Amino acid sequence: MFTFNYAEGATMFSVWLIWITVFVLLFALNELTRRSSIFGFLAFIVTPAILTVLWFTVLKDTTYTDWFHLAKVYSALAGCIGFWCIRHVRGVNKKTGKEWRLSENRIALCFPALILAINIMEAVARDIQVGLNYNLGQDAANLVSGPWNFMNAAAGVLNIITITGWFGICIRKRTKKDGSRDMLWPDMMWFWILAYDLWNFAYTYNCLPDHAWYCGFALLLAPTVCAFTVGKGAWLQHRAHTLAIWCMFAQTVPAFIDKGAFAVQSTHAKTPLFIWSFLALAVNVLVFVYMIIKAKKTGRNPYTGELYVGMKGYEEVKELAE
Numbered sequence: 001m002f003t004f005n006y007a008e009g010a011t012m013f014s015v016w017l018i019w020i021t022v023f024v025l026l027f028a029l030n031e032l033t034r035r036s037s038i039f040g041f042l043a044f045i046v047t048p049a050i051l052t053v054l055w056f057t058v059l060k061d062t063t064y065t066d067w068f069h070l071a072k073v074y075s076a077l078a079g080c081i082g083f084w085c086i087r088h089v090r091g092v093n094k095k096t097g098k099e100w101r102l103s104e105n106r107i108a109l110c111f112p113a114l115i116l117a118i119n120i121m122e123a124v125a126r127d128i129q130v131g132l133n134y135n136l137g138q139d140a141a142n143l144v145s146g147p148w149n150f151m152n153a154a155a156g157v158l159n160i161i162t163i164t165g166w167f168g169i170c171i172r173k174r175t176k177k178d179g180s181r182d183m184l185w186p187d188m189m190w191f192w193i194l195a196y197d198l199w200n201f202a203y204t205y206n207c208l209p210d211h212a213w214y215c216g217f218a219l220l221l222a223p224t225v226c227a228f229t230v231g232k233g234a235w236l237q238h239r240a241h242t243l244a245i246w247c248m249f250a251q252t253v254p255a256f257i258d259k260g261a262f263a264v265q266s267t268h269a270k271t272p273l274f275i276w277s278f279l280a281l282a283v284n285v286l287v288f289v290y291m292i293i294k295a296k297k298t299g300r301n302p303y304t305g306e307l308y309v310g311m312k313g314y315e316e317v318k319e320l321a322e
Contacts, residue, residue: 001205001272002213003265010261018262022214026222030241033080034180034231037088044080044244048073051248063251071122073247079115079240086111087171087181087237103171103183112185112236113166120196123203124156130207142209144268148277149206155199155277158284162192162291164302170321172234182234186317187306190228193235195280195287197224202276209266211250211257219246233317 004010033040055063064070086109089102102108131149165187172182197220204216223238231238249256256262291302300307308314 001267001269003267005261005263005265008261008263014261015264019213019218023218023222026219026242026245027226029245030222030226030238031230033241033245034182034234034237035178037084037181040080040084040241044077044084044241048077048244048248051252055251059252062254064254068122068126069247069251072119073244073251075115075119075122076240076244076247079112079119079236080244082111082115083183083237083240086169087183101171103169106167109167109169112169112183113163115240116163116236117160120156120160120199123200123207124153126207127153127156127203142266142268143207144209144270144273146270146273148202148270148273151281152199152202152206152277155195155281155284156203158281158288159192159196159199162195162284162287164188164192164291165306165308167304168306170318172320173322178230180231180234182231183237184233184317184321185236186233186314186321187302187308188233188235189308189311189313191287191290193224193227195284198276198280198283202280205266205276206273209268210263212266213264214257215246215250219243233320 004012004015029043033043055065086103090099092099127149130143131145131147131153134143134145166185168185168187170184170186172178172180172184174181200220201212201216204212208215219242222242223235226238227233227235257264291307294300294307295302298307298309300309306314
């Protein structure tokens with residue numbers, strides 16, 4: 001699936017050491033940004049404002065300026081900013097004297113699902129674009145088009161359709177061990193996250209093949225591990241944070257993943273391309289079928305309420321909420 005730059009001085013040990021370093025840094029930076037509202041503000045509002053100036057001035061000859069990379073970094077940042085507001089913005093109604101919280105506004109609670117769907121659809125569009133326009137060697141990224149692009153695009157569409165229960169989004173209660181006020185999404189169950197991770201890895205392997213070792217493997221694993229350990233129930237928030245951090249880094253230092261001993265390329269072999277996209281589609285079909293069965297069995301509408309109420313994973317996250 002991957003080839004390492006042994007000619008540039010890489011070894012199996014150094015390749016895995018760098019991968020582990022990337023994973024640990026993403027996990028650690030996510031911990032900082034989720035536990036500190038001030039650090040989150042600096043990371044996702046102040047830092048990108050400064051970097052944007054650099055990208056379009058002194059770094060314009062080295063950074064990525066195509067529509068997809070720019071859309072990805074700014075949509076991830078939009079998610080981070082929106083989630084920060086949902087978690088922390090509150091005030092007092094001058095007329096009634098009652099406190100209000102953005103996290104209790106139903107319109108605001110549509111934002112996480114909307115930005116997630118937009119983020120997935122950006123990748124779906126790219127998969128289709130690659131499937132229609134590229135052949136091995138035609139493009140600088142050596143993209144290989146085939147049925148895998150369209151299978152994975154279908155998996156992405158199903159992944160959007162199976163987003164449920166966003167009106168049940170809530171805020172984590174403060175404790176001595178965790179004062180993060182994470183944005184919890186109880187209805188976002190483990191099987192949906194698995195389906196997303198498989199789809200997104202297949203997408204990176206299809207469309208960002210020589211970056212997939214980091215942005216498909218380490219970048220997907222970091223928020224998932226956090227969501228099932230110290231930051232339970234807040235997978236989407238963790239995903240947005242780690243994605244924005246990685247995208248800002250990749251925009252600023254693209255040589256890290258493109259050149260030298262740290263770069264890891266895809267083999268561009270058709271068999272793994274087909275297998276990963278087929279697996280992503282199969283799992284997303286299963287999640288879609290399960291959603292339909294669950295909705296019919298319970299009589300719940302997955303888009304106007306929560307679908308997986310009563311399931312163990314749902315209840316574990318709900319217990320963490322305010």
